[in-house]
Amino acid sequence: MNRFYASMLALLLALFTLSAMAADVPLGAGDALKISVFGNPDLSLDTKISEAGNITFPLIGDVAISGLSSAEAEKKISGLLTGGGFLRKAEVNIMVTELQSQQVSVLGQVIRPGRYPINGARSVTDMLAIAGGVGPEGGDTATVVRTRDGQTNKQVINLVEMIQSSDMHSNLDLMNGDMVYVDRAPKFYIYGEVQHPGGYRLERNMSVTQALSIGGGLTPRGTERGLRIKRRDSSGTVQMIDVKSGIELQPDDVVYVKESLF
Template sequence: MKKLILWLAMSMAMCMALVLRPAGAADIVLGAGDVLKLSVYGSPDLALETRVSDSGAITFPLIGQVTVGGLTVPAAEKKIGGMLESGGYVKRAQVNILVTQIQSQQISVLGQVNRPGRYPVDGKRNLMDVLAQAGGIGPEGGDTVSLIRTRDGKTTREVVDVIQMVQAADFNRDYALQPNDIIYVERAPRFYIYGEVQHPGAVRLERNMTVLQALSAGGGLTPRGTERGMRIKRKDASGQLQVLSVKHDDVIQVDDVVYVKESLF
């Protein structure tokens, strides 16, 4: 139940982030592959729908090739308008550009999300915005998200605990994103339980999960099982396998293997 409440809270927060931070056309930087619909006020014959070439240019009626790659929408509108005016084609040209497809400014969302893929950076977008666009973290996803970014030629990886961020209502780590950033949601950590339990196998590891809670997650004891003498197989820092006797309130770790013995009576 606690996990469900946290998941709902996180989903609501992501949806609010998406609603409260809408994209603005003025924030879009044009690039190769973007599809543009252009019009000039009072000159319907100059209307055009085109795609920005790999070199960042479009071909516009009367003035020919115009480089718009790297410009914001208002800057591109001003540039084309200025070229129409300086060429004597249109007086006080009012150019309007509508970006119908954004291909150049995208972010990759991978891993355990409901809709992995590439998403356009159509304006200012933060981490939670894009997670919301991708349908949120899937049922197999963990609580943390890796954000991989390249700035000034240096690639970094930042791990963000989104559950903790929502619980604390502290969005200082809801980072602003840029094109070519990568969001990766890993699978939730697991442990394994076998022996005399109802549902042996891999189980999602919740935070601060105890041995007794692990036993419950495995469906409880079989009629032949006993809570006495439970063991955990765990690798130490050097990779050596250890077999540990455990108590009910001991905390389970990632990749632990819990063994439940058969009762002798």
């Protein structure tokens, strides 16, 4: 098989697969359609559904098909053609070539945030891959907002734990109107007598010793004695915590390194 026929076969298979997946999905604005009427090539049409939910079809004019399935739209156009006396029998076929009306929003700390069309079932990891993956400021978790049977619910997924455990039960299936939001990674802050004071990504189970290393270590005047952590409690009150062996940092902790007196 030469390249031309191979590429044509691949294109036809892709269009067939898309139409099969879209068969039961309601059509909507932006969807691209290829419409044909058996035995009437002059009525063939490549078109997109307008924002008003209509297409303009030869002989019968504007036809509202938004919200209909492909089969329902075929039946409606066929009825208008025969009911209007244009054809005795109209066998209409609709192939969906681009499904733009079904979209999922992927927002937050991803490489390419935006709204993406879905062709059939898509999971959270599918949509993250389409959006370029989690960005450098992204955290381990994603918040998924879904509406099912008129009820909107929110679920937080720990992406790292899901992948490391190979337990994909929380890799939810997504539908039109769903949203995935990748949270920003938590940070800690270090200042005082360290080489590189500033804010840094907080890794899980991070110790103060690790934080000092990320900050470049102590300056010649710095000391590990009397290290303090500023931490806000659940009420928002700032507490000063003396650093003890084994203490782990929490999001937004501020580590203060004192100057040595000697």
